[in-house]
Amino acid sequence: MTAATSVPGRTAFRRWRGVLAVLAWQVVASACYYAVFAATASIRRTVGLSGFEIGVLLAALTLGYTLFLFPAGAAVDAFGDRLPMVAGLLGLGGGAVAFGSVGTFPVLVAVTLLYGGAYASAMPATNRAITVRAPPGQYNLAIGVKQVGVTGGSAIAAVLVTNADAAGLGWQSAFYGLGGLAILVAVGFALTYEGADGFGDPGLPDLGALRGDRTYLLLAGSGLFLGASIFATTGYVVPYFEGSLGASLRTAGFVLAGMQLTGSAGRIVVGSVADRLPGSDERSALGVMAVQTLAGAAVLLALPGLGVTAAIAAAVVLGVAMLGGTGLYHGTLVVLVDDDASGAATAGGQATINVGGLLAPPLFGLLADGVGYATAWTVMGCSLVVSAILLGAAWRSTDA
Numbered sequence: 001m002t003a004a005t006s007v008p009g010r011t012a013f014r015r016w017r018g019v020l021a022v023l024a025w026q027v028v029a030s031a032c033y034y035a036v037f038a039a040t041a042s043i044r045r046t047v048g049l050s051g052f053e054i055g056v057l058l059a060a061l062t063l064g065y066t067l068f069l070f071p072a073g074a075a076v077d078a079f080g081d082r083l084p085m086v087a088g089l090l091g092l093g094g095g096a097v098a099f100g101s102v103g104t105f106p107v108l109v110a111v112t113l114l115y116g117g118a119y120a121s122a123m124p125a126t127n128r129a130i131t132v133r134a135p136p137g138q139y140n141l142a143i144g145v146k147q148v149g150v151t152g153g154s155a156i157a158a159v160l161v162t163n164a165d166a167a168g169l170g171w172q173s174a175f176y177g178l179g180g181l182a183i184l185v186a187v188g189f190a191l192t193y194e195g196a197d198g199f200g201d202p203g204l205p206d207l208g209a210l211r212g213d214r215t216y217l218l219l220a221g222s223g224l225f226l227g228a229s230i231f232a233t234t235g236y237v238v239p240y241f242e243g244s245l246g247a248s249l250r251t252a253g254f255v256l257a258g259m260q261l262t263g264s265a266g267r268i269v270v271g272s273v274a275d276r277l278p279g280s281d282e283r284s285a286l287g288v289m290a291v292q293t294l295a296g297a298a299v300l301l302a303l304p305g306l307g308v309t310a311a312i313a314a315a316v317v318l319g320v321a322m323l324g325g326t327g328l329y330h331g332t333l334v335v336l337v338d339d340d341a342s343g344a345a346t347a348g349g350q351a352t353i354n355v356g357g358l359l360a361p362p363l364f365g366l367l368a369d370g371v372g373y374a375t376a377w378t379v380m381g382c383s384l385v386v387s388a389i390l391l392g393a394a395w396r397s398t399d400a
Helices: 012-038 040-048 051-067 069-079 082-101 105-118 122-131 139-166 171-192 214-244 249-276 281-305 308-323 326-335 339-370 373-397
Strands: none
Touching: 012 040, 012 051, 012 082, 012 105, 012 122, 012 139, 012 171, 012 214, 012 249, 040 051, 040 105, 040 139, 040 171, 040 214, 040 249, 051 069, 051 105, 051 214, 051 339, 069 082, 069 122, 069 339, 082 105, 082 122, 082 171, 122 139, 122 326, 122 339, 139 171, 139 214, 139 249, 139 281, 139 326, 214 249, 214 281, 214 308, 214 326, 214 339, 214 373, 249 281, 249 308, 249 326, 281 308, 281 326, 281 373, 326 339, 339 373
């Protein structure tokens, strides 16, 4: 398929306006979802959880997300992007309010599982939306702009949650505000958003063709190890800075927000760079991602030996190196398949990221509780090394 499916009669201005609308949706959805990661230190303190239990909570969030990915991908392929985006945002709004209202660990885990499921439509729907709206020759840039919504929303959540708690309002108040905003935006999308058409078959996606695509499988495999490092890092950076390095909760929250913001900048920059490199869209994207991931591995491996100031600088670099490549990852998943399989391809690739995110936080928490953060960060750095190796193999499997 081509990187940007042709939409007759759309000027560049209208295409970018559509991209920015999808970006706005992604910001709100990701702020709701990633607020849980920003709240880990606050929840640990108010509910009385161990590092391992925090990992279980994050795993429940990711499990809910993962379980609903393939049905969400099928819905996008069948009905287009509009209905899944509206339904997903309504679910996230309700989930945020419910999450802020629960005070016991077992019920919190159950609510978190459903909360994560509401986010499942995000990647299949928004990737489909960008595929039909990206201006010709600017596909990777358009995907990068959309993916800024993930890191941008995460940064907003980090600032809101940690500052609400530090100001005495309670971390729960941030969830109530985000939930109300999500419901309002969902209503707005239902009334005004012009969605991309689906293909009319509501059955679950056929993954047979994807299993035969070596490049796709290597790329999806790299997502397993990339997801492990991303979810563990975003889930534990606040407790690490506050509990191990002695920073204030506000400072730790701003570190997480800063990492997400540099991830946003990285997604735009690397998307633009990949569009300008010679060769196919997928080959240039895979090469850039491999370099980024190796840089992220170096930062994580060095992190245990750094003091507060140097660790803050490392987090800024880590945003570009580790978080800045997921726009290219999602864009390449879609480029590798036919138009009517974009939802399935996205679901499959996001599922591997989520499996990494499902397994890594509890493991990280066990290591941090048992032998210390140094070992935990080292394991996550090694995970990124494996991801880079698989990306390099995927790059070699494409045509020059």
